[in-house]
Each structure stands twice: as structure tokens, then as C-alpha cells.
Amino acid sequence: MTARVGPPSLLFVGGASPLPSSVHLATEMLTQARARGIETHLVNKAEVLESTREVCELADAVHALDPDRPEDCVRWARDRAAEGLHFDAVLGLRDPVQFSAAELTGVFGAAGNPVDAVRRVRNKDACREALAAAGFRQPSVWLCSDLDDAARALRESAGPWVVKPRDGLGSIGVRLVTGPEDLARAVDELPTQDPFLVEEFVTGPEFSVEGVFVGGGAKVLAITAKEKLPPPYFVELGHVLPAELPEETRKEIDQEVTAALDALDLRFGVFHVELWLTQDGVVLGEVHARPGGDWLHRLLTYAIPGLEFFGPVFDDLLGRPPGPLPVATRAAAVRFLAPPPGRLLRIDGWERVASHPAVLYAGLFVEPGGVIRPVRDSGDRAGVVVVGAETPARALELAAELARSVEFEVEPADGA
Known part of the structure; x- marks a missing residue:
């Protein structure tokens, strides 16, 4: 077998959106890859490439390709692989591109997250089912096709409930339901006619966990406390990092989250896991194989002096011995x-x-x-x-x- 010649390479799927936080995050990632001699190729829609030129200029090569269409990405990847193009890792930083990133991981035999694992966490009910089967506390959830299905879910449980898209982001279409009189409006406010979820409302303060995968395992960098506007909507108003928690609680969260990520077979890149602290302990919320939004990456790098968010991931890819991860000394x-x-x-x-x-x-x-x-x-x-x-x-x-x-x-x- 002939060894591949050239620097290690990374396929960056989906690049950045035009939002300032997304541009800043992608810029950090590409800068940290370049500093380690990693060759980067970026794929994104042509119109988004045009509006994020500062990100494109940091990549070694740019390809116009729709990362929201996995089938197109697979065809492109197979053609490139036939031409001899190879990547050592595939990474996407936004939810909508995770399917394509996983498919491309398989085509190139690269480091990345498996398709089944990504499919599981992108469908919220499938993720709930997998975590519950593995013994983790989970809110009850019902997959519904219409208003009648949702009304049936309300009759089968005590409530209150949350109506939400099966695969959504940005709190779009997420609404509290306290009784049958609220249900029709909540369903009407969903962004699509696709099947949706009715989920048990969980009472307790909310947190998120930010971290990286090193050596195939999850490593927690920090726990973030979050504040939301009052219901019926669930829009995040603020975050503070690190969350002020007793050490025992911090350890419990760390163990619960890392065990859950292992059970879900996520193993590469960075992660953002949401959870509630209840009277019964940690209840896991949504799991994401990408960084948290809302400038959480900037909170991390300020609170943890010396941290390069993607540095441990890239060093691991390069086979460099992992050192101790830095800890938060500021906020x-x-x-x-x-x-x-x-x-x-x-x-x-x-x-x-x-x-x-x-x-x-x-x-x-x-x-x-x-x-x-x-x-x-x-x-x-x-x-x-x-x-x-x-x-x-x-x-x-x-x-x-x-x-x-x-x-x-x-x-x-x-x-x-």
C-alpha cells in the first residue's frame, strides 16, 4: 500500500453562515487548522460563499456545493475520490450540514461522526428513545402527524407539554402548551407541515455542556448556565460560563454527558449538550455534534485562557499526545x-x-x-x-x- 503524500487534510462542510457569530467561529477553526499545517477544503452554497469571503480566504480550496443536499455531496465526493482527492477528517459546524458531513466521512474513510449517530441525534425523538433505552432520564415524547395525534398525546399524560419541530433550530416553532386550548395555536406556529413532537415539559434550571472529542471520547470544557424569556416561547436571553455549581453537581453532569455521548456513538469534533437539573437529577435535553450558538465559543475562549477550541481536536487528528485541557479561571x-x-x-x-x-x-x-x-x-x-x-x-x-x-x-x- 502506497502512503499518501502531502499534509493532513480537512473537509469543512457548510463553512459559515453570514451571521457574525458563525463567521467568527469558522475563522477560529480555519486559523487553528492552518497553524497546524492542516490543508483545508471548504464546501458551501455559491451564494453563501460570496457573502462569507473572509472565511473562504482562509481555506486552501473552496468548492461550490449545497451542503444541505447529502445526495449531491455524496456524488461530488465519489467523483473527487476517483480523482485521487483524500481527506483525513470531515467537520461541519452547523446542524443542517451534519448529514452531509457524516456521508462524506464514509466516502473518504475519514475521521468524523458515523451516519447512524448523526441521524439519531438530528431526530429529537430518536435521540430521546436511544438515551432512554441506555438508561438515561428523558422526558416523554410523542411523534405526531397532525392536531389529532397531538390531542391524543395530551390525553395520555398530565402536562404541561412542549410542541416543537422534530428537527429544528433557533427555538423556531417551540411553544409551551398548558392544556387543549393552547394546542391548535402551537401546531399552527410550527414552521412546516412535517411530523412534529409533543414533549413532556421538564421543570428545573437549564444548562448546556461544551466540549471536544479527544481519542474518540468526550471531554467537557465547561458548563454554561442559561436564562430564557418566560413561556410560552423558549428563546434564550442569556448565558454565563462557567456555571456556578457545587463540585458534586459538576461531576454528575460531566459523567452523565460523556456517558450519553458514548452511548450515542458520537466521537469526533466538538459537542453542545443541553440538560435540566431536576429533583431527580440530570435530565438530558438536545444533543448536538457541533458547537453551541449564541457566541458560546467566545465565552469559552475568554473564560479559559489559552484554549484553542478546535486545537485539541486537530492535535488528536495529528497524533500528538494529548496534554491536560486548560480550565476556566475567568468568566x-x-x-x-x-x-x-x-x-x-x-x-x-x-x-x-x-x-x-x-x-x-x-x-x-x-x-x-x-x-x-x-x-x-x-x-x-x-x-x-x-x-x-x-x-x-x-x-x-x-x-x-x-x-x-x-x-x-x-x-x-x-x-x-
Whole structure:
């Protein structure tokens, strides 16, 4: 057998979306790969490549290909493999591209997550079933095709419940249901007519776990505490990292999450796992084989000095002996702005917030003349402030304080 000649190579499936957080994350990943001599090829839709040029310029090669169409990706990969192109690893950083990344992993015989594992975690009910079968606490869930199915689920359980898409993101179409009178509206607000889920509502504070896979096993980097707007919607308003938890609870979460990822057969890249702390212990939520959104990667790299988020993954790929992962010695928080709905007339105080020395990133998603909608999913939030501080309590306090100092003057408007 002839050894392959050339540097190690990575196929980056899906690149970045035009969102600033996605561009920043992809930039970090490609920069850390390049620093280790890894050759990178990026595939994404032609129109997205055009709008994310700063990301494309960091890759060694760019290919126009729709990463949301696994069948097209497989045909492209087989043609490239027949031409002698090879990749040592395949990685995607966004949920919609995980199927394609897994398929390409198989075509190239590369390091990556298996297709069955990705399919399992992308379908929330399948993931629930797999985790429950493996002995992990899970909320009850019903797969429904229509309103009648959903009404049947309500009759079979005590409630309250959550209606959500089977495969969704950004809290789109996720709504609390407290009784039959709420159900029709929740179903109407789903983004598609596809089968959907009715899930048992879990009571308890929510957290997420951020980490990497090294040597085929999951390693926790940090636990994040999250805050959401009041129901009936479940939009995240803020995060603080690391979460202030007793050491015993931290160990319990670490053990539960790493064991669950092993049971689900995820083994490559980075992960983001959501969970609740209940009276009975940890109840696992959604599992993602990609980084958390909402600038969580920036919270990580500030709170853990010296951390290169993708560094341990790439060093492992290169066969470098794993060293101890750095730990959090500082803290960071993110706060989203959710002003009253209406037509925006004026914003006061933003310049002062954006120039604050503790701010790591600040961005507005609205401008005067535009309409601020009621916050029903992540895309309805009006802005974001990311801060660093010495302690979680101070980071949380500062982020909230800065967010409150921004004043939005609005007037009634259609569509708000």
C-alpha cells in the first residue's frame, strides 16, 4: 500500500453562515487548522460563499456545493475520490450540514461522526428513545402527524407539554402548551407541515455542556448556565460560563454527558449538550455534534485562557499526545436585547455599551425605521452584548446592566 503524500487534510462542510457569530467561529477553526499545517477544503452554497469571503480566504480550496443536499455531496465526493482527492477528517459546524458531513466521512474513510449517530441525534425523538433505552432520564415524547395525534398525546399524560419541530433550530416553532386550548395555536406556529413532537415539559434550571472529542471520547470544557424569556416561547436571553455549581453537581453532569455521548456513538469534533437539573437529577435535553450558538465559543475562549477550541481536536487528528485541557479561571456572559415590539424610532446608549472595556462583542440586529417583532424565536432578538469578567456573578451582572442601559424608542406598527 502506497502512503499518501502531502499534509493532513480537512473537509469543512457548510463553512459559515453570514451571521457574525458563525463567521467568527469558522475563522477560529480555519486559523487553528492552518497553524497546524492542516490543508483545508471548504464546501458551501455559491451564494453563501460570496457573502462569507473572509472565511473562504482562509481555506486552501473552496468548492461550490449545497451542503444541505447529502445526495449531491455524496456524488461530488465519489467523483473527487476517483480523482485521487483524500481527506483525513470531515467537520461541519452547523446542524443542517451534519448529514452531509457524516456521508462524506464514509466516502473518504475519514475521521468524523458515523451516519447512524448523526441521524439519531438530528431526530429529537430518536435521540430521546436511544438515551432512554441506555438508561438515561428523558422526558416523554410523542411523534405526531397532525392536531389529532397531538390531542391524543395530551390525553395520555398530565402536562404541561412542549410542541416543537422534530428537527429544528433557533427555538423556531417551540411553544409551551398548558392544556387543549393552547394546542391548535402551537401546531399552527410550527414552521412546516412535517411530523412534529409533543414533549413532556421538564421543570428545573437549564444548562448546556461544551466540549471536544479527544481519542474518540468526550471531554467537557465547561458548563454554561442559561436564562430564557418566560413561556410560552423558549428563546434564550442569556448565558454565563462557567456555571456556578457545587463540585458534586459538576461531576454528575460531566459523567452523565460523556456517558450519553458514548452511548450515542458520537466521537469526533466538538459537542453542545443541553440538560435540566431536576429533583431527580440530570435530565438530558438536545444533543448536538457541533458547537453551541449564541457566541458560546467566545465565552469559552475568554473564560479559559489559552484554549484553542478546535486545537485539541486537530492535535488528536495529528497524533500528538494529548496534554491536560486548560480550565476556566475567568468568566464570560452574553445577554440578548429584547425590547418592546413596534416600529423603532431611536436607540440611545448603544455607543457607550459597544465601547465598554469589558465588551468582547456587541451587535445590533435592528435599526431605526425597522419593525421589532415579539420575540418568538432566536431571530427576533434585537441585539447582543458579550462581556468578560473575573467571576460568573460579575459577568452576569455586567451583561444585564449593559443591556438595560440601551433604550429603544418605538411606536405601534403593523407586524409588531
